[in-house]
Amino acid sequence: MRKKENLSGMIPYKPGVLKEGVLKLSSNENRLGPSPKAIEAILHSINNVNIYPDGSCRILKETLADKLGYKTENLIVGNGSDELMTLIAATYISDGDNAITAENTFSEYTFATILYSGKVQKAPLKEGIFDPEEILKLINEKTRIIYFCNPNNPTGTYVNHTDLDSMLAKVPENTLFVLDEAYGDYSDALDYPDSKKLLRKYPNLMILRTFSKIYGLAALRVGYGIAREEVINDILVTKQPFNVNTPAQIGATAALSDDDFYRKSRSMNSTGKRFLYEELDRLEIKYYPSQANFICLYVGRDSKELFQEMMEQGVTIRPLTSFGLDQWIRVTVGSEQDNKLFIRILENTLK
Numbered sequence: 401m402r403k404k405e406n407l408s409g410m411i412p413y414k415p416g417v418l419k420e421g422v423l424k425l426s427s428n429e430n431r432l433g434p435s436p437k438a439i440e441a442i443l444h445s446i447n448n449v450n451i452y453p454d455g456s457c458r459i460l461k462e463t464l465a466d467k468l469g470y471k472t473e474n475l476i477v478g479n480g481s482d483e484l485m486t487l488i489a490a491t492y493i494s495d496g497d498n499a500i501t502a503e504n505t506f507s508e509y510t511f512a513t514i515l516y517s518g519k520v521q522k523a524p525l526k527e528g529i530f531d532p533e534e535i536l537k538l539i540n541e542k543t544r545i546i547y548f549c550n551p552n553n554p555t556g557t558y559v560n561h562t563d564l565d566s567m568l569a570k571v572p573e574n575t576l577f578v579l580d581e582a583y584g585d586y587s588d589a590l591d592y593p594d595s596k597k598l599l600r601k602y603p604n605l606m607i608l609r610t611f612s613k614i615y616g617l618a619a620l621r622v623g624y625g626i627a628r629e630e631v632i633n634d635i636l637v638t639k640q641p642f643n644v645n646t647p648a649q650i651g652a653t654a655a656l657s658d659d660d661f662y663r664k665s666r667s668m669n670s671t672g673k674r675f676l677y678e679e680l681d682r683l684e685i686k687y688y689p690s691q692a693n694f695i696c697l698y699v700g701r702d703s704k705e706l707f708q709e710m711m712e713q714g715v716t717i718r719p720l721t722s723f724g725l726d727q728w729i730r731v732t733v734g735s736e737q738d739n740k741l742f743i744r745i746l747e748n749t750l751k
C-alpha cells in the first residue's frame with residue numbers, strides 16, 4: 401500500500417503516559433473538575449444512548465445563540481474545536497494551498513493543513529506574542545487560511561483589539577481568518593478583542609471556542625465555531641452527521657448555565673496566577689504574563705529532561721520542545737495546593 405505523499409512526514413500523535421498519583425499540570429485542564437451542572441445532566445442523558453445524537457446540535461446551538469447574541473445559523477459544533485480545525489481545512493485547503501500561523505503555537509493548525517495537502521508558513525513570534533506584521537508579510541495568492549491563537553498556546557500572550565482590527569483590515573477577503581479563542585474566557589485584559597464586533601466587520605472571520613478548558617469538559621469533546629452563515633454552510637458540508645455525542649451536547653448545554661462554576665474557574669485562575677508570578681519572581685525565573693489558564697516559563701535547560709525529573713517527584717508539566725521552545729515549559733494554573741506543589745518541585749529540580 402502506498403500512502404498519500406502529503407502524509408510522508410507525519411507520525412501518529414503519541415499521548416503522554418501518566419504515572420498514577422502524579423499531579424497533571426501538562427494539558428491546561430480545569431483543576432476544579434467538570435461543571436457540576438454538566439455532570440448531573442450527563443447522568444440523565446446516559447439512558448438515551450441507544451438513540452443517535454441530534455446531528456444539528458439544535459438545543460446546544462440555541463442555548464449558545466441566546467447566550468452570545470448570535471443566530472444558530474452562525475454556529476457550528478464540533479467534536480472538540482480540534483475537529484473544527486480539520487473541517488475548516490477540508491473546506492478550504494486543496495493541494496498546494498497555503499495556511500499561515502506562528503512558529504510557536506498549537507500544532508493542530510499544521511496537522512489540519514497538511515492532512516489536506518496544504519503547506520504551512522510560520523511567522524516568528526515577537527517576544528512571545530503573535531506578530532501581525534510578520535503574518536501579513538507571508539500572505540500571497542495561495543493563502544487560504546490564517547490561524548491566529550489568542551491568547552496563544554503555549555505562551556499565554558495576546559494581541560489586543562486595536563491591533564487585531566488593523567490586521568484584519570489588511571487580510572484579503574478570500575482568506576479565512578481563524579481566531580482561536582480556546583482560552584479567551586480566562587482573559588481579564590480590558591483591551592482583549594471584542595470578537596463579536598470584529599465578526600460584524602469582517603466576513604472572512606471565524607471564531608473557535610471550546611468547552612474543554614473553563615467548563616472542564618475536555619473528555620466530552622465539544623467545541624464550536626462562529627462565523628457568517630455562508631462560511632458555516634460551506635464547512636457544514638464536510639461534517640459527519642453525528643459528530644457530537646448526546647452526553648456531550650447535553651453536558652455542554654448545562655455547563656452554559658453554570659455561572660457559578662464559570663466564575664469560580666476564573667477566580668481560581670487569577671488567584672493562582674498571582675501566586676505563581678510572585679513565586680517565579682522570587683526564584684528569578686522568566687515567564688510571560690498570561691491571559692490563559694497556564695504560564696509559559698524559561699527554565700534555561702533541556703525541558704524534556706526537566707519534565708522527566710519533575711514527573712518522578714510527582715507533577716507533570718509540558719516541555720515545549722515540540723512547540724519549538726526547547727528550554728521553556730508550560731504549566732497549568734491549578735488550585736492553591738497544586739500550585740504550591742508545582743513550585744516546590746520546580747525549585748527542588750532547578751536547584
Ligand SMILES: *Cc1c(COP(=O)(O)O)cnc(C)c1O
Pocket residue numbers: 428479480481482483506549553580582609610611612613618621622623
Ligand atoms: C485546548 C485547545 C483547544 C481546544 O481543543 P478541543 O478540541 O476543543 O479540546 C483549541 N485550541 C487551542 C489552542 C487549545 O490549546
